[in-house]
Amino acid sequence: MTELRRRSRLGNRIFCDGSGTSDALSRSLDPPPPPPPPPPPRTTTTTTTTTTKIAHQSREMLSSRLTRAGRGALNASLNRAFSSALTRQASSLVFIEHRDGKINPATLSALNAAQQIDDNQIVGFISGSSKTLGFQKAVELAAKLPISKLLVKEDDSLERYVAEPLAPVITSIVKSRSISHLIGGSSSVTKNVFPRIAAQLDVSQISEVMKIIDGRTFVRPIYAGNAMMTVSSEAAIQVLTVRTASFEPIKMDENATGSVEVEKLKEEGEKKKTTGGSQWEDEVLAKSARPELGSAKRIVSGGRGVKNKENFDQVLTPLADKLNSAIGASRAAVDSGFADNSLQVGQTGKVVSPELYIAVGISGAIQHLAGMKDSKTIVAINKDPEAPIFQVADIGLVADLFEAVPELTKKI
Template sequence: MFRTRTILRCQRQLSRAYATAAPPHALVFLEHRQGVIDSGSLSALTAAEQLGGQVSALIIGGKDHVQDVVHTAKKLKGVTSVLHSSSPQYVHPLPETLSPLLESLLSKSSSFTHVVSATSSLAKSVLPRVAAKLDVPAISEVTSLSHDKASNSTTFTRPIYAGNAIATVRAPASIPVKFFTVRSTAFSPAQLQEGAEAEVVAVNPVQVNDPVTEHIKTTIAKSDRPDLGVATRVVSGGRALKNAETFEATLYPLADVLGAAVGASRAAVDAGYADNSLQVGQTGKVVAPELYMALGISGAIQHLAGMKDSKLIVAVNKDPDAPIFQVADVGLVADLFQVVPELVKKLKT
């Protein structure tokens, strides 16, 4: 009899806990450059919307660009509120100057249940830092997610072992704030929604005196070609391109005629054929274009992790046993120095 009463009491307590569980409220860190929101951040918004609750966007920067970004962000699909903070320290944000602001937001409001961002270099430094201070875990490179309202838990999937396995991770209700970054190629970018007008809230910056690091300069490679991270077509070259001059002379004409971005394997980057901003792979950029052409790339597991989700993979390599042919939709065993010029010629006619 005593046992029965105890069980019933627990059931009532659990029932009340689930009934009063706060619905998801995601805080999404929106990164931007010169007033234009990064595509990866737009994908993070889409992921946050899939939680099924409120979505607040956080925008930081200098006064000159923040207002332009806010004007765009408040009209994005799924956004319920836009938080913005301006400071000279946020013009070129650093983990040491941005983390205190995020900590302040999370400490002042208990409504945020998730903190979301694209898997960018800044976010990979900021989110784990703040999560550690709050003594909660952070999950990276999320490719799908679902939120269970009954148990107030969130389940994520993320690639592990260079993309050869998918891990399913469950964050229970006992974790008050769930931090995660998303793989931008796994979620479509959020779009502007006609008639949408989210609430806009100004947030006081948190000044950091004598930060331990200082921004010196940002060097951005300029190109008329599409950005590698969001391009629908990518032409990549490997070690077989011999040198930087041959890499450029062979790949660039093909990329230009296709309207494609240029990528490179780690071997090509390490050999100095291409800038490291063009590296595709586990330690480079992860891409998933409509067309991916791998020229002279053997297909090491680290490279495959960065491009194997492409819709159509075309590979050209002299080695019939090259691993790249295992994932290629179209494979040609041939000399790329004969194939590429002929292909360029055919495409121009």
């Protein structure tokens, strides 16, 4: 007969159903079998040897797996990176701006900066078209710059500095020629073109560089020039604009007979039509015998204290004529309509560093100071003795500008 049992343990009691009750009870009363003997203890020597052997086998296994899976690819990648680093070590591309057959002074400052990164392999790039005024003359001058090679791109779409057609051209050059640094002087052109190039290269642009420590470490202003920040970039390509006031323009000999290699770039592949973006409409040139504001050695600037446009012209112009200086303005004066936007000096205008800067009726807002405080000599004329401009001025005159400026003009 089959034995059916249902057991429930409550302490030492055992309940059984069906036949075989006495056998089950007797078995339950038997003493339990003795426990098995414990395993012999392992000696320290055996444990150490076993652990060492396992670790050694693990390392061999990991090493073999790495070898099979990716050591070759890893070594190839490292070799490519090392080779690329060697190739990039001496390759800097300087963007050459020109106008009316003359090289922009900002470019000469950018060349100075490029020489501090690498003095041997500096490549220049210049663009324009046969319609561009003075383009061929600018190319001839660019060939006399201290560079190892000049790249020339001539195309009707590059007649003006419009970012949409120009940025892809420079990006293509940087990628195809393993350029490590793209450098340009800080100007309205580079402020428009360079951010697009940086985006196309998927790198961060470093703007307004004031000092170069090495090829990857730079110093730039922050907080409107009240603090300096040291930037270290590990990007494969550095896109830089340099503050022209911080780098002395290199001396250019227009009569020099240079031996620079000139390469004219050709159209590669099918030309893509630029759609969307901006296009050139018109340009109105104002003829003036005055020096260009960004590169002038002497500047007379007016602010809100001049009160209106008539006073701005009548008070500042005679003094500027006597000094053969450029005329500038604060943002407050520009916003009030006293002067054209092209004359604005400051963080959102032009950054200047002339030998002499005369601030007339300018209180000295932090944005304005950021654009002129590197001037060699600063003269401030203001009737408010607490005006912030006096904190950076070398010579301060607390007086009514409508009396002081005409008197100063007469005595010059």
